[in-house]
Amino acid sequence: MSSSSVVLDEEVVQSNTYTASSSSTMDVEDYHLWRNWVQHTDIDHHHFDKQQAKEIRSALLEWYRANRRKLPWRGDVLGECNGSTAGINSNNNEKTSKKKRTLNDKKQPSIKNFFGAKTTKVVKKEEEPDEAPSSDAATQQDEQNMAIRIPVSGYGVWVSEIMLQQTRVEAVIPYWIKWMNSFPTVHDLAVASEEQVNSHWAGLGFYRRARLLHQGAKKVVNELKGELPQTVDSLMELPGIGRYTASAIASIAFRQPCAVVDGNVCRVLSRLTGIANHIKAPNVKDKHGWDLANQLILADNDNDDADDGDSNEKEGCCAGEVNQALMELGATYCAPSGTGMDPRDPLRDYYFSTRLARSYMAYTKSPISKEETLTPGMSCSICDPEGITTVVGLFQSGITNDMSDEQVAKFGHATFPLDPPKNKKREEDLAVAAVSTVHKKETWWLLVKRPPKGLLAGQWEFPNVIVQTRTAKSRPPSSKKILDALSTMCQEELQTGWEAQLDPTPVQPSPLEHIFSHIKHIMWVRKYSLDVDLGEIELDYTAMGDREARWMREEDMEKVGVTSGVKKILKAVKTGPKKGAKKKAVPRKRKR
Amino acid sequence: MFEARLTNGVTMKQIIESIKDLVKDCNLDCSEEEISIQSMDSAHVSLVAVRLGAGAFDHYRCDRPNALGINTANMSKIFKMLNNDDTVTFKAEDEGDALTLLFEGQKNDTIADFELKLMDIDYEQLGIPDTPYKCSIKMPSREFERIVRDLQVLGDTCTISCGKEGVRFSVTGNIGTGNILTRANASAEKEKDQVIIDMEEPVELNFALRYLNFFTKATSLSDHVMISMSPEVPVVIEYPIQDYGYVKYYLAPKIEEE
Incomplete structure (x- = not known):
């Protein structure tokens, strides 16, 4: 008697837990989910239903408000901003990272917290006692610099969004702070010189961004009375601002209810709604991704959720926060390596990806799978025509019966979004002439300005010429080929007449590499030392067609702001030939 | 005009070596009484203060206070060329933009001179x-170096943690824990082996080993090295x-978060 009642009790408890844990246990995951998905032919399949969108939206907001990264353009205290995702990273080695945290949960404060500044000992400034208060104020300002906040403004968001294109948050923070100190308003930027702007951008890459930002600021000041437009459409009329940047500025700075979609958001959407496509596909990232994200942004949050407290909350009023939450989630728990199972992931209960894999498992176990053959749908406008077939293939080969429920779910999560088709970067062999001369004990280098359009437009660089574009078959150019290319360039384009004095030894036995988003430059650097005294040469002149050329010292280069490629060459030239020169590649990727 | 002649030139070499991993650029502040350096590391977690009194030099002249901005890595490169028994002479004009260094061999058979370009460094003292301090510990510097390295x-x-019986250095890491206890032994035969603890109350603080290693x-x-804590x-x-000066490092303790 008693034993049977115990069994009964257990059964009751078990069935309770099933219902409580909603749809996330495999046994309950209905195989219909998989069947419907495979056969779906319409984008409606991916739409959020209203209740779900609301839940996702509030989960995102709650998570974001509690866990967001401290960033200067979000109005956080400068000293606290490091942009690191370390604290909320979704790595699989969860155990070790947890352990680490308990061991190292001590904070390292600055020594400045203990010792106050005293300005009296600045010896050199004693000569101007009249100006003492102002210089005092300046140093004090420096000291407190890290403790201040820069308020969120349309201009600040604009600058941050442009800088963040293709660039990691950690790299942007110091540039952004420096920029906002030098050009605190759009007016300051509009009156700045091109070289000032360039020098603040030097090292960030994609210099076109800086030029367009500069032009945009001029346009705002000259044509729009210094007022930044507040709507997406009017923002898009500014140079360098596309739909993404316009929406980001409008939603973050001006609280417009509009979605912002980038790669990270597309990944989250793909996993939430089961989009069988890669996130760079135009119909995802330029078209339907926006519709789906808008469904989340506009999911009305006020009617049913009376406990939310904020009854004044209007439709889409927290759009900026929802957008940033989506992007941040895509950079952390929902990064490509995310599992969809992390207990700290706010959307873990909503991922279609994990449910789909479980449903597939249920389907293969059910008798129906032996009776019918599913025809994958091909006409859904957001999925790749072959996408569903690809997922079916991946599941068939990757999910086996002996996998645990968690493994199945993780596999499903990792399947979405699909991998983009691979295409290799173009590789170009460049012959570079580092021409230097010594004048008044200082070394001067010859630099030419790149054409006003195209890659690195308008930037200063060492004279160079493309030797070849590599294909699968081509091999590194011979040193004769490089020298030939260089002497032709010197004769015909620099029109110097001193090409005879070249030093035929390479600067580095192995070439320097510099990687852009779509091109890889393999630079074969040769050093030319000139005996010509600069007194006899003009500092500025025109060479290489109509390109400006100029002799510069290193400090001049810093002033005009040369690219990191040029710095790399300069460093190599100065250190001379070295064995096993380090190859350094700087891939840039936007992560947020 | 600033001019100073240091018979024991290697002292300056050692000073530069002792700060160059921590500090990139700094001012050599020259005054009538001393040459001093104060600088924070780039992360502003620690501070180094150096003093070399006029008494350390066999000739010292400083007409007016002068801040000589140097790059420690470059300075170190120059001092690499110094022989251990060389005499060093420093020279700088009041408004000059260079520091002249003169290395003279003991037998006066070689003289090397270098001119190091100076920089303008904005540093708030x-x-x-x-x-x-509640605790101060004097211990052999080699011993301290070994403990930190280990x-x-x-x-x-x-x-x-400094207590009555001695100083305990403890580390807890991913692979395990370690403790090294150094006992006070004021009665050691040689002075340089002595460990002397002067304690008012026990003190326990946490520090980043990375910085201790720099020190x-x-x-x-x-x-010997003097460690003072409160x-x-x-x-x-x-x-x-000796009696002429010091290199002092200050390091902010780590504190419990929240």
Whole structure:
């Protein structure tokens, strides 16, 4: 008697837990989910239903408000901003990272917290006692610099969004702070010189961004009375601002209810709604991704959720926060390596990806799978025509019966979004002439300005010429080929007449590499030392067609702001030939 | 005009070596009484203060205070060329933009001179309060260097606790824990082996071993090191340079978060 009642009790408890844990246990995951998905032919399949969108939206907001990264353009205290995702990273080695945290949960404060500044000992400034208060104020300002906040403004968001294109948050923070100190308003930027702007951008890459930002600021000041437009459409009329940047500025700075979609958001959407496509596909990232994200942004949050407290909350009023939450989630728990199972992931209960894999498992176990053959749908406008077939293939080969429920779910999560088709970067062999001369004990280098359009437009660089574009078959150019290319360039384009004095030894036995988003430059650097005294040469002149050329010292280069490629060459030239020169590649990727 | 002649030139070499890993650019502040350096590391977690009094030099002249901005890496490169028994002479004009260094061999058979370009460095001096510490430990500098080096393999944070029986250095890391206890022995035969603890009350603080390791670069300057601690304030790790000066490092203790 008693034993049977115990069994009964257990059964009751078990069935309770099933219902409580909603749809996330495999046994309950209905195989219909998989069947419907495979056969779906319409984008409606991916739409959020209203209740779900609301839940996702509030989960995102709650998570974001509690866990967001401290960033200067979000109005956080400068000293606290490091942009690191370390604290909320979704790595699989969860155990070790947890352990680490308990061991190292001590904070390292600055020594400045203990010792106050005293300005009296600045010896050199004693000569101007009249100006003492102002210089005092300046140093004090420096000291407190890290403790201040820069308020969120349309201009600040604009600058941050442009800088963040293709660039990691950690790299942007110091540039952004420096920029906002030098050009605190759009007016300051509009009156700045091109070289000032360039020098603040030097090292960030994609210099076109800086030029367009500069032009945009001029346009705002000259044509729009210094007022930044507040709507997406009017923002898009500014140079360098596309739909993404316009929406980001409008939603973050001006609280417009509009979605912002980038790669990270597309990944989250793909996993939430089961989009069988890669996130760079135009119909995802330029078209339907926006519709789906808008469904989340506009999911009305006020009617049913009376406990939310904020009854004044209007439709889409927290759009900026929802957008940033989506992007941040895509950079952390929902990064490509995310599992969809992390207990700290706010959307873990909503991922279609994990449910789909479980449903597939249920389907293969059910008798129906032996009776019918599913025809994958091909006409859904957001999925790749072959996408569903690809997922079916991946599941068939990757999910086996002996996998645990968690493994199945993780596999499903990792399947979405699909991998983009691979295409290799173009590789170009460049012959570079580092021409230097010594004048008044200082070394001067010859630099030419790149054409006003195209890659690195308008930037200063060492004279160079493309030797070849590599294909699968081509091999590194011979040193004769490089020298030939260089002497032709010197004769015909620099029109110097001193090409005879070249030093035929390479600067580095192995070439320097510099990687852009779509091109890889393999630079074969040769050093030319000139005996010509600069007194006899003009500092500025025109060479290489109509390109400006100029002799510069290193400090001049810093002033005009040369690219990191040029710095790399300069460093190599100065250190001379070295064995096993380090190859350094700087891939840039936007992560947020 | 600033001019100073240091018979024991290697002292300056050791000073530069002891700060160059921590500080990239700094001012050599020259005054009538001394040459001093104060600088924070780039992360503003620690501070180094160097003093070399006029008495250390066999000729010292400084007409007016002068701040000579140097890059420590470059200075170190120049001092690499100094022989251990060379005499060093420093020269700088009041408004000059270069520091002249003269290395003379003992037998006066070689003379090398270098001119180092100076930089303008904006540095705000921090005021270091002159407070008494609850604990001060004097111990052989080699011993301290060894402890720091050994404990680094275990983890990155070191707890230094000073009690009656001695000083305990403890590390807890991913692979395990380690403790090294150094007992007071004021009666050691040789003075340089002595460990003397002067304690008012026990103190326990946590520090980043990375920085402690930087500080031990000054080991060659002095046989012993003085460690002074009080609760919740930066530790001072002092390497005295005979009676003429010191290299002092201040390091903010790590604090419990929240």
